[in-house]
Structures are given as C-alpha cells and as structure tokens.
Amino acid sequence: MSATRNDGGKTRGGKSYTGAAVAVLMLETRFPRIHGDIGCATTWDFPVHYKVVRGASPDHVVRRSAEGLLPLFIEAAREVVAEGAEGITTSCGFLSIFQDEVSAAVGVPCALSSIMQVGLVGRLLPPGRRVGLLTISGSSLTERHLASAGAPVDTPIGTTEGGCEFTRAILDDEGEMDIALACEDNVSAAVDLVREHGDIGALVLECANMAPYAPAIGAAVGLPVYSIESFVSWFQRGLVPREFL
Numbered sequence: 251m252s253a254t255r256n257d258g259g260k261t262r263g264g265k266s267y268t269g270a271a272v273a274v275l276m277l278e279t280r281f282p283r284i285h286g287d288i289g290c291a292t293t294w295d296f297p298v299h300y301k302v303v304r305g306a307s308p309d310h311v312v313r314r315s316a317e318g319l320l321p322l323f324i325e326a327a328r329e330v331v332a333e334g335a336e337g338i339t340t341s342c343g344f345l346s347i348f349q350d351e352v353s354a355a356v357g358v359p360c361a362l363s364s365i366m367q368v369g370l371v372g373r374l375l376p377p378g379r380r381v382g383l384l385t386i387s388g389s390s391l392t393e394r395h396l397a398s399a400g401a402p403v404d405t406p407i408g409t410t411e412g413g414c415e416f417t418r419a420i421l422d423d424e425g426e427m428d429i430a431l432a433c434e435d436n437v438s439a440a441v442d443l444v445r446e447h448g449d450i451g452a453l454v455l456e457c458a459n460m461a462p463y464a465p466a467i468g469a470a471v472g473l474p475v476y477s478i479e480s481f482v483s484w485f486q487r488g489l490v491p492r493e494f495l
Contacts, residue, residue, distance in 0.1 A: 270297040272482060273335035275326050275362075277306045277342055279430030281420055282427050282491050288341045288478050293461070296486055303332050308421045309370045312344050312390050322396040323348050324355045331356045338362070339482050343456035346399035361485045364478040368401035371476055379451030382406045382443050384436070384467075386417050386457040406450060408443025410435045410457075426435070429462075436463040437470045438452045444471045452476065 255456035276289055283289040289351050291298065303326045316323075323345070336350065337359045346363035353360040364442050372381045383401070384492050385391045388409030396403050407466065410416045413435025418425040452474040455464060468475040 257417040260416075264319075267296050270299040270334070271336040272296075272486050273299040273301055273330035273338050274482075275323060275338060275340045275345075276300055276302045277308055277311055278302055278304050279308060279341075279423050280425055281308075281423050282425075282429075284429060284462055284477065285341065285478075286315070286464075287308065288339075288458040288482070293479060293485075294482075298482075299330060299331065299333070299335055301326050302371065308313070308342070308423055309474075311342050312387050312421055313391070315392075316347065320348055320351055322353055322454050326491050327352050327356045327360070331358055332402050333377065335456070337485055339478070341458045343385070343458060343478070344387075344395055346395050349398050359480060359485070359489070361458075363395075363399050364454060364458060364476075365399035365401050366396065367476045367481050368375075368396075368399065368405055371452050371474075373450040375408060378449060380406070380449055382440075382441055382447060382450040384406060384408045384410070384443060384453055384460065386410055386420060386459070391456070404442060408439045408446075410439045416459075419459070433463045436460055437466050440467045440471050440475075444473065463485040486489050 259391050274288060284453060287291050303322050305322060310316065340362045343363045346365050349360060349362045352362060368381045368383060383405050388407050388411055391407060393403040396405055414436040415428050415431035440453060455477040458478040461479040464475045464477045
C-alpha cells in the first residue's frame with residue numbers, strides 16, 4: 251500500500267513516488283478536461299498518477315479498435331508500476347479489449363474500463379432488471395469490448411452519436427466543447443435508452459468523459475448511474491483502505 255502517513259521508525263524505498271496508488275493511462279488528447287472528467291486531477295479526492303500514451307488518439311482507440319496500440323499500453327503500464335503505481339486504469343472504456351494482456355504484463359490490479367462495472371451492477375439489481383450501457387460510439391462498440399469487460403453481450407446500448415456536441419468534440423479531439431450541449435447529448439441518449447428498454451434498472455457510462463454528466467443523467471432517468479469516477483473511487487479504496495484505528 252502507498253505510504254500516506256509518517257509514524258516514525260524505519261521505512262523502505264524502491265519507488266520513484268508514493269502516495270498515488272492509482273495510475274491512469276491517458277489517451278493523447280487536447281479536448282477540454284472539465285471537473286469530473288478522469289483527466290482532471292481535481293476530480294479525485296485522492297492523488298492519482300497520470301501517464302500519457304503517445305499516439306493513442308480517441309479516433310484510433312475508439313473508431314479503429316486501438317489497432318497496434320497494445321505494446322504501447324503494456325510499456326506504459328510497466329513504467330508506472332516500476333515508478334510506484336499499485337493499480338492501473340485508463341481514460342477510455344474501449345480499452346477493455348486490453349484488460350487481460352495488460353494485467354498479465356504488470357502483475358498488479360488493473361481496472362481498464364468502466365464497462366467492467368456492468369456485470370457487478372447487474373448482480374445488484376432485482377430479478378427482471380438489467381444494466382444499460384451508455385457509450386460515446388455505439389457504432390464502434392462490439393461484443394469483444396463487452397466480453398473483455400465481463401459484460402453480457404446482449405447488454406442494451408445507448409449512444410451519444412446522434413447528438414450535436416459530445417461525441418464529435420471528444421472523438422475528433424477538438425480544442426473547445428460546449429458543456430451544456432454535451433450534457434444535453436448525454437441526458438437525451440440516456441432517456442432514449444431507458445425508454446426503449448423498460449427493464450433497465452441502472453446505467454453504466456462507458457466513456458470516461460461522461461462522469462461530469464452522471465448527476466444530470468440520474469435525475470433525468472430516475473435510476474442509479476455508475477461512471478469511471480465511481481469505479482476508480484471503489485478501486486482506490488481497495489488499494490488504500492480507509493483507516494479507522
């Protein structure tokens with residue numbers, strides 16, 4: 251576990267940094283990282299370590315299935331573990347397809363995709379209810395992405411692709427984004443998904459840039475909403491348990 255307090259006595263080194271248990275492997279981007287986004291450090295109430303994977307653009311990872319990028323993510327994961335990370339996540343849900351390979355390469359807990367929450371959340375719901383997944387690109391999300399994250403391949407999918415702002419600004423890596431319009435895109439897509447599938451009992455947000463809009467989505471659909479923020483916060487709590495004694 252990361253050292254967070256000085257209690258006197260001897261201690262051991264060996265790492266370049268301590269106190270940030272979670273490392274986030276980031277896509278190389280320039281779009282705005284607002285509060286609540288995984289790439290905004292103020293989102294977290296605990297320290298995180300960031301590592302940008304050069305060449306991993308949103309378009310390449312999402313629309314081109316991260317083709318050829320696995321070695322870069324493995325290299326980056328090994329580097330952050332050698333430096334001091336005790337667990338690894340990423341800034342894109344579509345990287346679920348690398349879960350097994352990266353985990354095997356580094357030997358520390360890895361939670362590469364928010365989609366991994368679908369199976370767990372589904373177990374929480376009463377009989378007859380299932381999880382809906384909201385994604386930034388329904389046309390790019392495949393059964394491979396779902397299966398790699400342990401999510402049922404028949405999971406109901408909603409997407410912001412039909413909106414005017416969010417998907418375009420993120421996947422085209424634009425330097426500006428209208429936050430209000432991006433929120434409208436997310437809320438509208440969630441409402442459509444729940445309306446289309448009456449058995450949905452909770453939503454999981456695939457995209458790590460959707461977390462800022464989770465409260466608005468939850469208010470609109472009246473259901474629990476789980477994002478990368480909820481996932482990484484849970485992940486962190488296991489790596490660094492809360493102290494009581």
